[in-house]
Amino acid sequence: MFDLTKWQRIVLKVGSTLIAPDGKGCSSRYLLAIAHFVVRCRAMGIQVVLVSSGSVAAGKHLFSDNVTNNRDVSITLKKAMAAAGQSEMMAAWDRLFDFPTAQLLLTQDVLQDHASYTSVRKTVFELLDHDILPVINENDAVSTDNLKVGDNDNLSAMAAAAVDADCLIICSDVDGLYDKNPSQHSDAKLIHQVDNIDSNILSMAGDSVSGLGTGGMFTKLEAAQKATAHGILTFILNGLKESSFNQLLQGQNPGTCFMPAETPMQEKVHWLTHTSQARGEVIVNNNIQAKLQDADLKLDYSDIVDVNGDFAAGDTVLVRDEAGKKIAKATSRSSSCLLYFLTSDDVDDSIVESAQISGPVIVKNELAVLETK
Template identity: 55%
Template sequence: MATSKWKRIVIKVGSALIAPNRDGCSRQYLLSIANFIVRCRISGIQTVLVSSGSVAAGSHLFKDADTSSMTVKKAMAAAGQTEMMATWDKLFDFSTAQVLLTHADLRNRYRYCSVRDTLEALLEGGILPIVNENDTVTTDKLKVGDNDNLAAMVATAANADALIICSDINGLYTANPHKEKDAKLIPNVYEIDQSIYNMAGGATSSVGTGGMKTKIEAAEKAVSHGIDTYIVDGFNENSFNQLLAGENPGTRFHPHSSPMQDRAHWMKHTTKEQGELIVEDSFAIDSESEEELLVPQDLVDVTGEFSVGDVVLLKKENGEELAKVKTNYSSCLLNFVATQDNEHISQQLDDTEEPLISEKYISVMDKNTENKNTKNK
């Protein structure tokens, strides 16, 4: 293991560890995690904490309310977030900082870079960033949905060396160990393929929103950026002792030896398509070119609602997906372009000297930018 080479890590802690009984925050399992963070800092390892738990921590304050209501859940998050932060703050003798994010903050390149700069400034100042999704204001369209994937995005933005995901079991098993006696722990994963996802099953905790599947999704995001990733038993103090001793206490997902470039990684793993541009079946995309020439004559249809600078999916009429692209025009204008006289529109757009799209990520680039080993053991 490369523990001795870690300079910066991200550790993700779930709701089941924060509020195991949904009766406010508990320090029962957090003490060993806080001690691990302190020991990392003493060793010169900068740490970012991604902490779920605001909804679970605030749920006991709304016992008579309709807990299935999204409005009530947002209120739980608002009340529970302060309790969660206060609990963490009491466990450290150094400063902490609250960082609340939505997916909208990460999928916009300028805001993503701003988040990265803020994390960098906090870490350089010796302050522990405590990150959570902003459940109080987020919507289905704006949310990441689980803090496993959020932790991977944060690890990428922070340029971390390792991502440690705390679970209620000590890693990935061949089957659900709570149900199958013959399930075996997989200590090392070198390639994340469909066979790995098939082992994930569903969530094992009644408190959290994620499961093993989201942890594997997070690992896939992280390792493609060269980030060592671990799933460990967060309820077991020895997990953290083993990590600091250079041992693997759970499942280690080995990073790719040739990580994706930052911008391509952001396009693939952080952005979400806000709509689609449909082009003629004869349209050919140039995988070698940095820029893509997409003219109004190529545009057949536009689906979804999006703004200037959003990422959309470029597809052929036959359904073939070509690339993720960053659009320079809104869906409203491009809908107009697709239904008007192309020659006249082309001349007008030429006058603006602004291409229809300015950036792309092509799915086939995976084979060129990611070096994957083929053996899991």
């Protein structure tokens, strides 16, 4: 049992299977129960942020069957489906509520920049303060491979962390996490509670039953891992069943409950670890590993032995030791171009001094130490 009345804010993720179950546009078949749950939560004083997939599935029926039934649908056509389906999806949600909704379409580059990430956070809070329901989706109509989050399971966890949610609810087409794929094994057992998402838990992930969405159980576990690290209670439940939402309202666990970390990550550390993607790598000398916990840690160009990738000042980079082990993610205060120059064998201190290059490349409050298990 848990106390729903203590929640201030939740993020609810709804997938394509629930939005357009027949692949013929939006349907209220499963959305009515979800909408009722949202209304009940708001009546209890709980703010709700909706992360809604389904724009491609919602827009598919608007295009010729002989094109959309082709397994090799082009990326451009999928983007067109998303553009057409997004408005249909928002209209479907609007019909189910007697309060206003607002659309936020995000791409990875928006979340990648901490200032933009903070701006999204402030916008959501402003909408919630005015009793407007934020509906978040990835902007599939314009995103490219290097700008994609990739799936709305992980996007929902990023959103939950950004808005300081108490709970993340991920709706699936199965009852929760099983010890093996229930569609292939009749003796699969539902796992009701997970205290720590480790490699053993991740190995239990099978594929989603539906072929409409981009995420399966593995991406849901990734999302749960991100959310719980921020201290957010997370549920994976069967969104096809109205009883799932009734049980939640009664303080019962309808699926799999993932317990939040006892010591949540700080906001900036969580953003670096789980939201911002590394644009390149810096290789540091091995004696840095012992200094990572120092409050006044500062890495300058002399600590860096090599640079990989192409990144600008302000980008997130992966920090590795000389053996290639990942030790941290951090914001680089220098570009890769400058660091290539500073770490080259034929550069000496006099050249660096004459160029008036000073200041650290990485500082402690812009660094997140990675788990070293």
